[in-house]
Amino acid sequence: MQNLKILVVDDDPVTLTLLQKRLKKEDYEVETAIDGVSAIELINANYYDVILTDLMMPGGVDGIGVLEAAKKINIKTEVILITAHGSVDNAIKAMKKGAADYLQKPVNLDEVLLRMEKIRSMKMLLKNANDLRDAMDITEQTSAETIQNLELALSEMEKLFTKVKTILAMEDVPAKERIALALEKL
Amino acid sequence: MVKIKPDEINLLSKYIYDISGINIDNTKAYLLETRLGKLLETDNCSTYKDLYYAARKDPSKILEKKIIDAITTNETLFFRDSSPFELLKYKIVPEIIDARSNPNSRQVTSSIRIWSAACSTGQELYSIAITLKELLFDVYKYRINLLGTDISNAAVAQACAGVYKKFEIERGLPPDKLKKYFSPNGIGWKIKDDIRKMATFKTLNLLEQFNYIGKFDIIFCRNVAIYFTLEDRKKLFNRIAEVLEPDGFLIIGSTESLTGVCPRFVPKRHLKSIFYQLK
Numbered sequence: 001m002q003n004l005k006i007l008v009v010d011d012d013p014v015t016l017t018l019l020q021k022r023l024k025k026e027d028y029e030v031e032t033a034i035d036g037v038s039a040i041e042l043i044n045a046n047y048y049d050v051i052l053t054d055l056m057m058p059g060g061v062d063g064i065g066v067l068e069a070a071k072k073i074n075i076k077t078e079v080i081l082i083t084a085h086g087s088v089d090n091a092i093k094a095m096k097k098g099a100a101d102y103l104q105k106p107v108n109l110d111e112v113l114l115r116m117e118k119i120r121s122m123k124m125l126l127k128n129a130n131d132l133r134d135a136m137d138i139t140e141q142t143s144a145e146t147i148q149n150l151e152l153a154l155s156e157m158e159k160l161f162t163k164v165k166t167i168l169a170m171e172d173v174p175a176k177e178r179i180a181l182a183l184e185k186l
Numbered sequence: 187m188v189k190i191k192p193d194e195i196n197l198l199s200k201y202i203y204d205i206s207g208i209n210i211d212n213t214k215a216y217l218l219e220t221r222l223g224k225l226l227e228t229d230n231c232s233t234y235k236d237l238y239y240a241a242r243k244d245p246s247k248i249l250e251k252k253i254i255d256a257i258t259t260n261e262t263l264f265f266r267d268s269s270p271f272e273l274l275k276y277k278i279v280p281e282i283i284d285a286r287s288n289p290n291s292r293q294v295t296s297s298i299r300i301w302s303a304a305c306s307t308g309q310e311l312y313s314i315a316i317t318l319k320e321l322l323f324d325v326y327k328y329r330i331n332l333l334g335t336d337i338s339n340a341a342v343a344q345a346c347a348g349v350y351k352k353f354e355i356e357r358g359l360p361p362d363k364l365k366k367y368f369s370p371n372g373i374g375w376k377i378k379d380d381i382r383k384m385a386t387f388k389t390l391n392l393l394e395q396f397n398y399i400g401k402f403d404i405i406f407c408r409n410v411a412i413y414f415t416l417e418d419r420k421k422l423f424n425r426i427a428e429v430l431e432p433d434g435f436l437i438i439g440s441t442e443s444l445t446g447v448c449p450r451f452v453p454k455r456h457l458k459s460i461f462y463q464l465k
Contacts, residue, residue, distance in 0.1 A: 075356065098373055126353065133357065140267070144440035148460045151453045154445050 004120055005029045005046075009039040009053035009066055010082070015107065019052065022109045028116065036061025040069045048077055050100075050119055052112070055083045055090055064094055071098050078119050082107055160185060188226055190219050194234040198222070201238055206254050206337055207393035208413045221256045225249075255340040259413070262306040263358035265313045270406070270437050273459040274314065275321050278435045282403045283328065285433055297329035301402045303392060303426070304410035305334030307354070308345025308385070312377055314406070315384045316367055325384070333399065335390035345387045348377035392422055396429070403431050409439040416447070423448035427464060436462040 006028050010016045016032050023030045031046070033039035036057045043051070043066070051070050055063035067079045078100040083091045091102035101115050167173075167182045190198075198218055199210045210217055222237065229249060231237040241249040265271055287294050302311040311334035319325050336342050344350075351374045355364065368375040390396055392410065405426060411419045427450045430436060436451060438444065444451050444462060451462040 075352065096372055098370075129353075130357065137267075140441055144267075147441050147443050148453075148455075151443050151445055151460060152455060155453050 003027050003029060004049040004116060004123075005031075006116070007031050007033060007039065007042060007046075007048040007051045007053075009033045009036065009051065009057070009063070011035050011054060011057045011059075015054075018109070019107070019112065022112070023116070026113060026116075035059040036063070036066050039066045043070050043073055043077075047074060049123065050116065051077060051079045053079065053081060055081050055087070055094070064090075064097065067094060067097055067099055078123075080115055080119075187219065187223050188233060190215065190234045194218075194238070197238050198234055201241070202253065202257055205250055206257065207391065207418050208257060209415045209418070210257075217257070222253065225252060225256060251339050255338045258306075258336075258338045258341065260306045260338070260341055262309045264309045264316075264355065264363075265358045266309065267440055269440065269459040270408070271313060271317045273437070273456055273461060274317050274404070277456045278404055278461065279318065279321060282433075282435070286403070294328050297331050298404075299331045299333070299400065299402045300404040301399070301406065301429075302332070302334040303405060303407040305336050305345055305387065306338075306341050307350075308334055308341075308348060308377075308387065309350075309354075309358075310334070310406060310408070311345070311385050311387075312348070312367075312381060315381045316363060318384070319367075319381065330384065332385040333402075334385060334387045335392075335399075336387075337389065337391050339389055342387050342389050345385075348382050350375050350377075392425075393418055396425060399429065401429055401431050401434075403434045405430055405434065405436045407436065407438055409442070411442060411447075412439065419447050423451065427451065430464060432464055434463070438462065 006023055008016060008019045008023070008030060009032070010019070011034060013034070016034065020030050020032050031042060031048075033042055036053075037059050039051070039053065040061060042048075048070070051066060053063045053066045057063065061069075063081045063083075067081065070077045070079055079094075079098070081091055081094045081099050081102040083094075083102055083104055085104050085106075088104075091099075091104075094102060100119060103111060103115065163185050164182045167185065168178055170178055173181070195212065195215045195218060199212075199215075202208055202210055202218075218234070222234065226232070226234070226237055229237065229240060229252070231240055237249075237253075241253055244250065282298055283294060286296050286298055300314060302314065305311050311332055315332055318328075318330060322328055334342075334345055336345070349371055350368075355368070355375050364375065367378055367381050369378055370376075390399070392407075393414070407422075407426060411422055414422065423444060426436065427448060440460075444453070450464055452465050453460050453462055
């Protein structure tokens, strides 16, 4: 699977650059936004596998706002919230709204990478399951066609045999004629 | 993981057959390990034999139910294979409504009953409900009665709740239908009340007598008989024939066949789908 496309959202330029550099080093494709409003503009225009966003941001759109917008546009986007130390309540609120995970400040970069790796493997598993289902669907469709055609052909054949049986059982018709009539049906 | 021994395979396959009718032959013995393995841990059994005796000895039958829940396959999707629902929409429901309506007043004179015979976690029955809701302007006026049954209590409980996880719903269900008929529920989705109230769910073992459930105009019995022996399949479809209205419709799984199973049904084609009616 291709590497994840990640959007990092934080109003602190230092954290933003730090996260961007570290994630890029791991070959992730990274874009950044300096607040919730510009994050939503980007989400509207591009698909991201993961959005890593600060919870508290100025400008009227906070991390929850980013989460809600992202989930509305594409449910497949996973969102990780970064919360201030001690604001677990908010983080849990976010998880209930569909966030994949949360991290507490100060952000430990190794932890970020571990979370990304977890999401990557989860997405791979999901893709694998979907591929298997696709393969199963194709097999099922093809065999369904064969089976259904056979089912109808057999049913027609059965009708024919019943007719032939009835003809052969007609006692008032001479045997030779019965056979001729039956052969005609076949 | 605890390995299952050959004598345990026989013991458990026979037990599972007795309680559920599901036929696990030796080639599918791995199913016992993958599906029952977890029960060994949760129910403190060190071997499969222990699990068997614990289940047999349990008068509450809780363990028996857990085994049924674990062994049944709940692979199901909303609108799994779209053709039966197209068939329902364009052929079956219009015909049944016509047949059950007074030609003068256009009012339905009797209720229309639909049965999803192995409903699993409810996706099939709710897909039927959604199809009907989209087809009929005022669905409630038609006195439509939807019943879903399954052998697994856990599956029936989930169907009743109508709550689905993300991955159970994203495939098969188009986003517009998801938004229209479901509301977000924590990290999953919940079927909306107007669809939920159209359906009733019950636990039922298809290999036991079920004529007490009454007669149906439309029966869905898809991808469940494949787990039964030929003899049990014969019994099942004969019993289904008993509870299907004379002009009713039966839909089976797209890769299933009734040839050599039940001569009382004849297959008929509508566009790309097959349905069955009584002879």
